[in-house]
Amino acid sequence: MADTMAKPAKKSSRSSLKGRDRLMLVAMQLFAERGFDGVTVRDIAKAADVSVGLINHHFESKEGLRAAVDAHFLAETSKAIVRASRRLAVDDLESVADYHRTWIREYEAEWPSFAAYLRRAITENSEWGENLFREYYDSVSRMITRSDADGKIAEDADRLWLPLLYAFMLVGPLLLDPYIRNMLGKSTYDPEMWGRFQKALRQLFWFGAAPRDS
Amino acid sequence: MADTMAKPAKKSSRSSLKGRDRLMLVAMQLFAERGFDGVTVRDIAKAADVSVGLINHHFESKEGLRAAVDAHFLAETSKAIVRASRRLAVDDLESVADYHRTWIREYEAEWPSFAAYLRRAITENSEWGENLFREYYDSVSRMITRSDADGKIAEDADRLWLPLLYAFMLVGPLLLDPYIRNMLGKSTYDPEMWGRFQKALRQLFWFGAAPRDS
DNA sequence: GGAAAGACTGAACAACAGTTCAGTTTTCAT
């Protein structure tokens, strides 16, 4: 119902968007930054350069606005995941991780603070946060199952926890990005950082941290 | 300044606590369940069986109450971590994980929804959430460094990401507990679950998921 | 036992939240 939100043009031509779309864009950013309760309808209206009444006109209520934004990004996420599983005929986990990161970075470019919104959705226990994590988990799980069928997984590995542990390591940077940025000075999704992270993740997942005496 | 909060007696003798302590206990639980903004001072006062005015009398403001609760648990956490690093003369990661879990379970028993409060503190970017994650990270990091000195870490392992990846897997169940409980039907910290999780974590961290052809 | 100090009450208050709605402007098919 809320899929009519057009993508913003490359340059800052926000004003070219109609009120409804501008409201959703601005609301997403403000929710991401300050949380749903930390933003007033007047804040949103002002940032979107629109009157308060328009929010209720289009979305019925503030809660309705949140639902519309959520629905929009849930749809967008699902599309991305379907695209991913199609493109990733090769059943390797590295490309899952890479796709995950590419997708986030692309979005970040077009919708600033999209990652923060994702983060908030997952940690706020909203319904779509639940869906989101489940889709994350499923895509990882599928890949591991395939590898398993090919005999690439150790016999004594725990089939239940393996995908979850991988998911934790993949979602970790997303959920804890603010802290990591503080500690390392850079976001995990930075080009340089990502290479290292990706490599460390791959190595740990497949071979572990113990020295291999061959 | 807010360390005078007595531990509640075993049985539900909440009413034996004085107003100030009862307020902090109740506030912690409500904040954990509904978030800071999701709770009104009247909710807190009612749950603590106390008048609204008392909150401002003791804590000056609602924000002051939050600060007091945070300070109390930050102190408590630090104490637990110091205790841990003393007790854990043996430098193995398993006991870090076990200690982490024991500590949470013990607290859960005495302070219901303490884990949820922890979770919220970390995800809400509060100042003490930052401290908390850092202490987590540091204790893991120390252990790994020691193992490293003993030659127990592979030469080509990434020293920067290794402790972070481990921390992600350790904090994962805490942050994502609601989802995991939905998926597995049980909390990770349940006695049965923990054994399996702990084993899977150890195995993955040291030896990885690839089959070992010996 | 008495008085000062602190714990505690709750009605009153001011600020602010989300919503409403009568009215104005824009859009667009005919």
Place this chain on the structure above:
DNA sequence: ATGAAAACTGAACTGTTGTTCAGTCTTTCC
């Protein structure tokens, strides 16, 4: 061009929030 539908406005309204404060009850210490 015209008129109806949709987009849009913003002052007014209503309920809720955190805070205040004058006053009561309880504890404590000489």
